[in-house]
Amino acid sequence: MWSLGGAKLPEETVDEQGNVGHRHHEMSDAWLVGRASELVAVAQSSHLAAQLDAASEIDRILAEAQGRGEPRIVAQLLRAAAVVRLVTPGLVDMSDPQLDEMLAHCRRHGLIVLEADARALRGRRFLLGNAEDKALTEIASALAMMLDEKPDVDPVFDKRIWDQLLATTLQDIALVLTQLGVYEMADDVLAGANNALRESGQPHQIYVHLVNRARLRIGWGLRLERVNLHDAAHEQFKVASGLAEAAEVPFRQSLHPGRRDLDAAEQVPILGAAHALTNPKESHLDRLWSLRGLSMYARELIIVAIALARCLVEANRLDDALKVLDDTRTQMEHDTSEPSLVLSLEREYAHLSGPHTTSALQAYNAALELELWQMRESRVATLQTRREHERLTRAHGQIAQQALQDPLTGLPNRRALDDKMGELIAGQVNPFSIALVDLDGFKGVNDRHSHADGDDVLRVIASTLRQALRGDDMVARYGGDEFVVLLPGAPLHAAEAALGRAVDAVAGLPIDLSRGVTLSVGVISLRPRESANQALSRADSAMYVAKRQGGCQVAAVAGEPSAEA
Numbered sequence: 001m002w003s004l005g006g007a008k009l010p011e012e013t014v015d016e017q018g019n020v021g022h023r024h025h026e027m028s029d030a031w032l033v034g035r036a037s038e039l040v041a042v043a044q045s046s047h048l049a050a051q052l053d054a055a056s057e058i059d060r061i062l063a064e065a066q067g068r069g070e071p072r073i074v075a076q077l078l079r080a081a082a083v084v085r086l087v088t089p090g091l092v093d094m095s096d097p098q099l100d101e102m103l104a105h106c107r108r109h110g111l112i113v114l115e116a117d118a119r120a121l122r123g124r125r126f127l128l129g130n131a132e133d134k135a136l137t138e139i140a141s142a143l144a145m146m147l148d149e150k151p152d153v154d155p156v157f158d159k160r161i162w163d164q165l166l167a168t169t170l171q172d173i174a175l176v177l178t179q180l181g182v183y184e185m186a187d188d189v190l191a192g193a194n195n196a197l198r199e200s201g202q203p204h205q206i207y208v209h210l211v212n213r214a215r216l217r218i219g220w221g222l223r224l225e226r227v228n229l230h231d232a233a234h235e236q237f238k239v240a241s242g243l244a245e246a247a248e249v250p251f252r253q254s255l256h257p258g259r260r261d262l263d264a265a266e267q268v269p270i271l272g273a274a275h276a277l278t279n280p281k282e283s284h285l286d287r288l289w290s291l292r293g294l295s296m297y298a299r300e301l302i303i304v305a306i307a308l309a310r311c312l313v314e315a316n317r318l319d320d321a322l323k324v325l326d327d328t329r330t331q332m333e334h335d336t337s338e339p340s341l342v343l344s345l346e347r348e349y350a351h352l353s354g355p356h357t358t359s360a361l362q363a364y365n366a367a368l369e370l371e372l373w374q375m376r377e378s379r380v381a382t383l384q385t386r387r388e389h390e391r392l393t394r395a396h397g398q399i400a401q402q403a404l405q406d407p408l409t410g411l412p413n414r415r416a417l418d419d420k421m422g423e424l425i426a427g428q429v430n431p432f433s434i435a436l437v438d439l440d441g442f443k444g445v446n447d448r449h450s451h452a453d454g455d456d457v458l459r460v461i462a463s464t465l466r467q468a469l470r471g472d473d474m475v476a477r478y479g480g481d482e483f484v485v486l487l488p489g490a491p492l493h494a495a496e497a498a499l500g501r502a503v504d505a506v507a508g509l510p511i512d513l514s515r516g517v518t519l520s521v522g523v524i525s526l527r528p529r530e531s532a533n534q535a536l537s538r539a540d541s542a543m544y545v546a547k548r549q550g551g552c553q554v555a556a557v558a559g560e561p562s563a564e565a
Contacts, residue, residue, distance in 0.1 A: 288308040302332065
């Protein structure tokens with residue numbers, strides 16, 4: 001439903017100062033999400049000036065999305081804004097409020113997959129801040145949500161977009177696992193992303209996925225070399241080289257801001273290094289020198305430096321190889337984002353400095369590597385323990401929630417509604433509006449189609465109704481095809497306007513989702529000393545006013561019910 005394909009670019013405008021803008025009302029939701037994807041791709045593959053421009057533009061797009069209020073669009077734009085900051089030097093700290101807002105927003109609207117993505121991105125942020133333990137906790141939470149809970153498909157997304165969201169979240173989780181050196185688990189997670197992209201992936205997502213898989217295999221191979229498993233390491237490099245070859249076709253259709261007349265391996269550091277590590281030789285040198293200049297991130301700088309050093313050694317240029325490695329060590333002196341790769345860099349430097357390395361130092365290095373391998377096992381155990389704890393915590397919360405939740409729509413049930421109304425009435429909240437919502441034409445859905453189709457319609461309309469209202473408003477399933485909305489703090493005129501927007505949102509749903517069903521809404525304002533049953537009875541009467549006037553509208557009743565009601 002929300003993809004860039006076919007989206008019309010908004011018309012540009014120029015103000016009196018010569019600044020270029022767009023007519024925001026002409027931006028479709030698809031265009032907003034598509035443009036955000038383009039800006040993320042630019043920020044990930046460009047240098048500082050372009051990154052800063054991308055951050056400014058994405059903030060404007062985010063503000064537009066927040067003004068419209070569609071929760072799924074807002075969540076995707078918050079993610080894009082956070083990622084652009086995470087990859088831009090000087091803006092990393094500014095990603096914290098974006099990530100906190102994304103996490104709170106997704107929790108509020110029940111967007112489990114995007115909430116897991118927020119957790120993964122927070123893990124990435126913690127690694128950049130040398131807080132590995134916090135990163136482990138965030139990734140454990142993300143894994144519990146995505147692999148243990150296995151979130152249900154959101155009916156508002158079509159399958160293609162849903163698969164793409166799943167893949168993006170799994171890739172973000174796998175990236176942090178790779179940074180932590182937990183390669184086997186990262187590989188399993190990327191296998192899940194691969195399944196999601198097999199039928200639904202766009203070229204850019206497939207290209208990014210292949211780069212991530214190649215980067216994982218290279219890191220894994222370098223780690224195996226450190227414990228002298230050279231044959232196994234070489235197999236990992238061969239797989240990475242094959243993935244680099246596979247990335248060439250989707251690269252040409254991707255959002256990467258590179259030249260299409262050159263191979264991806266000439267422009268993407270990880271891909272070019274994959275070929276060189278598989279078969280180090282002098283012929284790779286020109287490409288690797290160029291890729292070294294294009295490298296922006298620690299993972300690229302280290303991997304290219306190691307590949308370049310090995311090719312320089314093959315060309316009998318040991319001093320140049322040592323200088324490349326030493327320069328990269330200096331660059332990585334204060335970088336905490338790639339702890340496993342930094343150790344591989346140090347090993348490479350020590351290995352090439354052979355004449356200065358004593359046998360005692362070699363023995364010490366072997367013992368150190370064994371301890372690090374055991375620490376890695378401890379890290380995996382910690383991750384699994386925290387993941388299980390998160391799973392059990394969430395499962396316990398779900399059991400408690402299910403007693404107050406309608407199983408079909410996920411909305412609060414009649415019991416939860418009674419509890420909340422009693423709490424608000426006892427607290428003498430004023431103003432306080434209450435609405436009863438009935439579906440127009442719903443019986444015909446069951447008659448013409450099936451009860452399964454009817455259930456789908458109920459789920460979609462419940463979700464749309466929930467999203468059209470404020471976070472503090474409560475939408476509960478009252479029974480059958482009726483819903484009750486509690487709007488604490490909302491005077492009658494404001495409640496009528498908000499519910500009118502909900503009516504319009506449902507009426508605007510694609511026919512294959514709504515089956516033509518619309519809403520009739522009756523809304524009243526609670527009177528002093530009025531009971532919950534009395535208020536609901538008045539809202540029910542007001543709803544029938546809307547029904548008798550043709551449906552697909554809101555009837556607000558300020559005083560006694562009319563004679564018509």
